[in-house]
Amino acid sequence: MLPDFATMCQARLGEPTDPNVASGVRHHHRADAAFHRLRAFLDLYREGERLLGAAGAARGPARGGAHVAVELFLDGALVRDPAIAEIYLEALAAGAPRHGTVELDGWEALHGRLVSRGVPHGYRDPALVAEITAHILSRRPLLACSPDDERALDRALPRLAGQVSAAVPSILDQLRQRLPP
Numbered sequence: 001m002l003p004d005f006a007t008m009c010q011a012r013l014g015e016p017t018d019p020n021v022a023s024g025v026r027h028h029h030r031a032d033a034a035f036h037r038l039r040a041f042l043d044l045y046r047e048g049e050r051l052l053g054a055a056g057a058a059r060g061p062a063r064g065g066a067h068v069a070v071e072l073f074l075d076g077a078l079v080r081d082p083a084i085a086e087i088y089l090e091a092l093a094a095g096a097p098r099h100g101t102v103e104l105d106g107w108e109a110l111h112g113r114l115v116s117r118g119v120p121h122g123y124r125d126p127a128l129v130a131e132i133t134a135h136i137l138s139r140r141p142l143l144a145c146s147p148d149d150e151r152a153l154d155r156a157l158p159r160l161a162g163q164v165s166a167a168v169p170s171i172l173d174q175l176r177q178r179l180p181p
Helices: 002-008 019-037 039-054 059-078 082-094 107-117 126-137 147-178
Strands: none
Touching (some): 019 039, 019 147, 039 059, 059 126, 082 107, 126 147
């Protein structure tokens, strides 16, 4: 999860010097690349973009919002599994490694927020996902949401949430095929 934590801190992740950390980062990047090429993800992304556009979102926020919302809804669906929720909490408890070039500015503040929130069950709630999505996109000028875009998120995300939840088995099957143990 270290690459995601770095992104959340708006930090660049250097090459880890610890071999275990480096291996984990390489695995994360392989899994992320495979996930973003999955037909199930691409179908959900396109549907999210379509729903957001139909609800009145501009092109940039519709594209960015679809991507972010699909991933958040997927995380919310995955943590229904107690084993996955426990792994998430263990990753938070482990914290960020402090080896070599892995030093995340802003980590302490992010870590405190994530620990206080616990397992992100709220990522199944379309209203919360709309709020988080708008916040994430606000950092990117071409994707930042106007008030109209935020209303489009509120209108479109309930339908997208159900579609992501229904697609979880397919996504996991496709990932298992692309990422053998």
